[in-house]
Amino acid sequence: MEYRLKTLTSWMEQQFRELPGLPTNGTIEELLMEARNTLVEWPWLPAFWVGALAISVGYGLYLFYYHELVWKRDLTEIGYNHILDAARIGKSDRRRVDVVNRARRQRKIGARLPPPYPNGWFSVLESEELAPGEAKSVDCLGQNLAVFRTRTGEVHVLDAYCPHLGANLGVGGIVRGDCIECPFHHWTFSGRDGQCTNIPYSRSGAVPKVAKLRKWVSREVNGFIFVWHHADAEVEPWSFNVVQEIEDGRWVYYGKNDFLVNCHIQDVPENGADVAHLAAVHGPNMLSGSDIRYSRAAWADFGMHSWLASWKAPEDGEAPHVATMDLVHSFRIFNKLEIGKIDVRAHQIGPGYVQLMMNTGMGPFVVLQTVTPIEPLVQKVVHRFYAPRNAWNAIFQKFAIWAESVMFERDMMVWNHKQFIDNPLLIKEDRLIKSYRKWYSQFYSENSVSFTMAKEKLDW
Numbered sequence: 040m041e042y043r044l045k046t047l048t049s050w051m052e053q054q055f056r057e058l059p060g061l062p063t064n065g066t067i068e069e070l071l072m073e074a075r076n077t078l079v080e081w082p083w084l085p086a087f088w089v090g091a092l093a094i095s096v097g098y099g100l101y102l103f104y105y106h107e108l109v110w111k112r113d114l115t116e117i118g119y120n121h122i123l124d125a126a127r128i129g130k131s132d133r134r135r136v137d138v139v140n141r142a143r144r145q146r147k148i149g150a151r152l153p154p155p156y157p158n159g160w161f162s163v164l165e166s167e168e169l170a171p172g173e174a175k176s177v178d179c180l181g182q183n184l185a186v187f188r189t190r191t192g193e194v195h196v197l198d199a200y201c202p203h204l205g206a207n208l209g210v211g212g213i214v215r216g217d218c219i220e221c222p223f224h225h226w227t228f229s230g231r232d233g234q235c236t237n238i239p240y241s242r243s244g245a246v247p248k249v250a251k252l253r254k255w256v257s258r259e260v261n262g263f264i265f266v267w268h269h270a271d272a273e274v275e276p277w278s279f280n281v282v283q284e285i286e287d288g289r290w291v292y293y294g295k296n297d298f299l300v301n302c303h304i305q306d307v308p309e310n311g312a313d314v315a316h317l318a319a320v321h322g323p324n325m326l327s328g329s330d331i332r333y334s335r336a337a338w339a340d341f342g343m344h345s346w347l348a349s350w351k352a353p354e355d356g357e358a359p360h361v362a363t364m365d366l367v368h369s370f371r372i373f374n375k376l377e378i379g380k381i382d383v384r385a386h387q388i389g390p391g392y393v394q395l396m397m398n399t400g401m402g403p404f405v406v407l408q409t410v411t412p413i414e415p416l417v418q419k420v421v422h423r424f425y426a427p428r429n430a431w432n433a434i435f436q437k438f439a440i441w442a443e444s445v446m447f448e449r450d451m452m453v454w455n456h457k458q459f460i461d462n463p464l465l466i467k468e469d470r471l472i473k474s475y476r477k478w479y480s481q482f483y484s485e486n487s488v489s490f491t492m493a494k495e496k497l498d499w
């Protein structure tokens with residue numbers, strides 16, 4: 040025993056001596072004496088280290104408190120792993136995109152799909168994605184748009200292609216006052232009405248009246264920049280619900296998720312009326328992950344989510360473009376202990392925007408969902424989380440973003456491979472889906488571009 044202790048002590052001494060910056064000879068006693076002398080010489084040294092540690096911890100906590108969580112996934116990341124795994128294709132493999140695209144082409148998408156670009160407000164960018172004086176090109180809803188922000192903060196949306204020789208104003212266009220200058224020959228267009236206001240090399244200074252771009256009605260609200268997209272020009276846009284707590288800064292932005300989903304836009308909000316899928320897809324424990332091949336793993340059975348949901352079309356006298364969903368979520372451990380109760384009231388406002396007001400025992404928060412068709416069968420879906428600024432939310436909101444992302448990715452795995460069935464085989468318990476489809480059909484009109492037309496335009 041004594042022998043072992045001695046060996047250990049000499050081993051420790053050896054290690055101690057090899058520490059960088061320490062003398063390589065002398066016993067532990069001598070080294071300790073040296074340390075003591077150092078302390079006598081610099082008595083403030085411990086205080087310095089404690090202070091440095093406190094500052095680092097404080098700074099870490101500060102960063103954590105203000106950190107916004109952004110959970111972003113592209114089209115290849117969710118729902119294709121069964122194919123990618125089988126082909127042994129990893130994250131950085133270049134063949135990844137080709138394999139996913141092949142799977143997308145092979146899918147039978149269904150017959151008689153509704154028009155891909157419904158009528159309503161759609162998010163084109165989030166507010167912080169467009170700085171003052173910045174111009175961007177955005178492709179969505181079968182359109183190519185130039186979106187720009189003046190130095191005073193106003194946002195304008197115009198058709199992207201310059202009527203002169205076709206340059207894209209969103210790519211290299213310069214914001215001048217409330218106008219945008221084309222990168223090709225510097226013609227300038229007003230953000231107010233799209234009219235060309237200046238042709239710098241025109242000797243007469245004249246500007247043809249027809250030199251005009253389509254101006255899109257836009258509105259910046261609740262952290263998003265929306266455009267009004269309607270197949271019938273004369274239809275007035277409905278007014279927007281402002282979340283007062285966000286507008287006046289009482290609730291702050293905690294982060295978001297951002298996905299590309301491979302399905303028809305109508306499939307995404309249909310989830311709200313499809314109450315039977317909640318137990319099937321979102322019942323299994325969130326800890327078992329988002330891959331629905333494994334999310335029903337037995338080891339995670341100790342905890343299950345329960346959902347009580349109802350979906351309601353507007354009644355007479357209510358805004359026809361707003362449907363309501365009520366949802367109560369709780370998490371049950373061993374089917375007994377109930378935790379994590381959340382009451383949700385969701386308003387589906389038009390075809391591509393949902394406000395989910397959440398109430399938990401620890402306070403309220405809101406999730407804003409936008410769905411924007413990038414292509415007939417590619418939807419950009421964003422959920423932004425807002426809540427009062429406090430220590431609880433600094434932790435809870437990150438958890439909520441993660442949990443919601445896991446649940447949404449489970450839906451994505453279904454959406455990315457499903458077929459659109461125009462006349463689905465519904466049973467009595469599925470009746471809300473029928474009501475939902477009837478309600479959603481108000482967002483298509485006779486002039487809506489058909490699915491086939493939109494596809495052809497894209498495939499040229």
Ligand code: FES
Nearest residue numbers: 201203204221224
């Ligand atoms: S293409 Fe825009 S100014 Fe010529």
Ligand SMILES: [Fe+2]
Nearest residue numbers: 310320321450
């Ligand atoms: Fe779902």
